[in-house]
Amino acid sequence: MKKPAHGPSIYYATDKNVFDALSQHRVDLATVRQLFADRNVLVSRHTDKSELARYFSRLVHDFQDHERIAGRLGVASRREKVTALEIATPLKVEQIESAIAAVRIELERDGDVVQVTKNGSDVTVVVQYSLVDYAKTEFKQVQHRDGVVQFIKEGDSYIVRNSQNDYVNNVREAFLACVEKRNSLTLDRRVVSLYDVVVPSLRSEFFYKLIHGLEGMGKYDVTELYVYRSTPDEPEADDEISDDNTTTGDADGDSRIERIALRGKGVEQSDELRDIISKSADFYTIRTVWMVREAMGEGHVFELDAHFDNPADCTGFSYLVRGVYPCEGGLVTRKRRSPRPDEVERLSSLIEKASKKYADEIWAKSTTPKT
Template identity: 30%
Template sequence: MNSGNLYSINDKAIYDALHQSKLTKSDLKELFLARGIVISSDASREDLARYFSRLLHDYYDYQALAKRLGSSSRRDKSTISYVDMGGLTIDEVEDAAHELSDLIKEYDATAQVNRIGDKVEVLVNYRITNFNKNEFSQVVNREGVIDLEIEDGKLLIRSPLTDTVENVKEVLVESVAVNNDVELSIESINMKGISSAEKRTEFFEHLVHQLDGLAHHDVTDVYIYNPKNKSDDFEDSDSDIEEEVLDLGVHITRASLKGEKVLLSEEIKGLYDKGFYIWKIVWQAVENSFDSDIYEFEAQFKNAEEFTGFSYLARGYYKYKEGGEYNSSRNGFSDIMERKLGVKIEKAAQLAVQHIANTDSEQLGDDDDQGESS
């Protein structure tokens, strides 16, 4: 169900579903056994699919197949927002949070509120639909946790960066404002006002070196972007190849590089010269000890052109064995460790934005001085 709509399946969809490899022989036996039918291990999948698809089916058949064939859950990247509370307390935030379930019905979502000391936790359950997927993957149940706390007079909002959770977050802040007859606005980590490709890349170069208590180890994945509607159109470039590409109407918008020491490669330097800048990065860091595990992180701006929607993910760690060797498989962090590392990324991102803002202002000041002297 979604906003009054009912999703149904036909015999062709069930026939196709029973041919999928995700549905094991054991799953097929359970489906038939629920109908009181025992099948042979030698029965072909084609015969079983043809027979089962001809039967009458109900909602529970759909649920049984969707559970096995539906989209697998994935970890959403996190983001942080700030609201200047102007003297309001976490109690006013909690009061508004308790009203959420009635306010977010249009998003097919519900909210459960928990108070943990000086913090408020809102568990949002919602559904998303994608009609481009098969019938058993079109509706996916999701949940996201919004963590709320007040620090230095500002409400810190940590949450997954998904469309529904973002909408719920805006409804919550608006509810707090209405209940207390004040004006509140949500701020976030972004560089929307800085369009320089060099400055945008510099943000990530600064970010990966600023994790408190951790030393930079390597950058393994870099995703770069080159907006088509740039105003400079390579005016300062000396490359004849680039001019020829423009004449042919060819434009590469996105590219990615994977490997070791990616930021030091000649390939990425060449792409910088063509106007590309980093919008997403995967990097590794270690603690200041010889036997440290390797921690892996990811950060990006959701809108690569506007440089808004900053989000991050503490991916996991490669456990140190001995003799400088590490496990090849990555382990996940505990919830406590993931939160601790997430705070480090948030603070590093704030420092990176401040660094870019300061250098941008200094450059502007230098330009003004030059203009006066001339």
Template identity: 35%
Template structure:
């Protein structure tokens, strides 16, 4: 298994002591670890005393795994991103490329499985370890899962949808490179506003997006994040009056977040727009038109690179349960079919919003 960077070969007494004393590790686990060694303790013994005693003992791999399993953070739900492949490619090219990538990932200890049962779709599931050496020793490794889909549309061309993070984006790039090596280089179309730097157009994109989901009504916008790059002082400009003017004209805050209900109708956000801020992320609620008592979906869309408005990504965050004629505080996770449908609708709405601001 190939790894890069430092590795944890031995957990010292201090590492074990500090790990056990974190809130995520309850006292029952410490008692269980001690009982496996034939050591029984009083229920009144405080956790820090148990931690001191256990940290002096020899801990094996399975002890480390038990503690790390309690410390490991639940991976937050990740966003998706998508792009269209403009030039025609064959399904077999995708399958062959995935098989080649699978060989590379197997050598790195990652697990890749793919499903070709649907003639219009190739679904790739990837299990890997996210490693962060800035965390405490027993929290450095976090197991993660990701999805990559090649989806064929009615015209015979493919679009790609994948979990959006640096690791998976790199895997997608490798697959596309293999496909390009077996035929014509991949040409793609992505949703980005790099060629439209006007703040009004970038804000209008999100206004069109949140209202553009087919078959759904906009309920409210709960969060809107605005951005305006800070312009630096021109080099060699030492005039005192110019310095004062620059401080007045240039914002000291790049990012502004607004939370509440109907935040896009707030006078505050109107003031931000007048000074050159534009929206780069929204969280909003939509309700299917097909039923008056259906649950409400909370959606999120953003540009991960706010300055150029590139790397568009989105997700279905949660579902708010509708009961007795009103939206309640009860929530549930979206079903797989609901997520797939909403992902397609968001992608379509994003393309339509881009066409609206581009005038074509």
């Protein structure tokens, strides 16, 4: 798998770049003082940060200075959505390990760091890689990220779960292609998709079933709902779903709303949503953020996010376990915490099973001839 070539960068950090970077609020006074301390220069506790930044920017800077400043200003990584596919073709864990070992050599040759762990028949690959964007300012050009690809044994099948982005998707495909090549077989891949379902109401029904149908969970609330209407001559869809209403106009000047975002409480039952659907049957749901509560156990509330990356075709299904609202003394707290790994694993499995089940049901319903 060939890593995209970057650079060389046409930028370098000038004195103005350094001054502007040190003046930002994300670089605190302690960091600026440490830059001077590393040069064995003492500064007064009463000296203003802007004065220190102005003085330091006129000095000669080395790689370590730039790395320390970039560490403060770099793009903060956030938890990415997860996508999954099922490999119905029977595989042995040794076949997967052999393919991973072969692709790993190429990844590490391109500068990535690859860690592989095995637990029985399950294999997890963590890829530490860098993305370079020269359109950003000098200290934000390099983004260091971790991508995860999991091979989870489930009966006679394997579930391949990975971070949803182009780079990690390509890494996953490199693993699977290597399995096919080394074993002279074609893998039977099954993904959650509504590509063949053209009726808008059925596409919305998929999300309705998903919201209410996680095993052992009850719907607690629906806080966000995104509806979409494709256009006949639609340009290529954006990677990110806009959080704002999007309106386009045709050559005659007529306006047309393509995307609408609804936020609040119980939005799936709101009058606004009914009004949208009643006025245009072309709208359908492409993303939802909702909460579910454990029917048994501690009764925690989990906030979930699911959507199709390609809204026009309803392909590229992905999801995220956003957070947990713990139940304490029988009451759900308002303070959200990050989910634990075991909670992410449990909710991920529930979403994957439910999404496959309901996608199959919707597809069968769309192909059933009306009597």
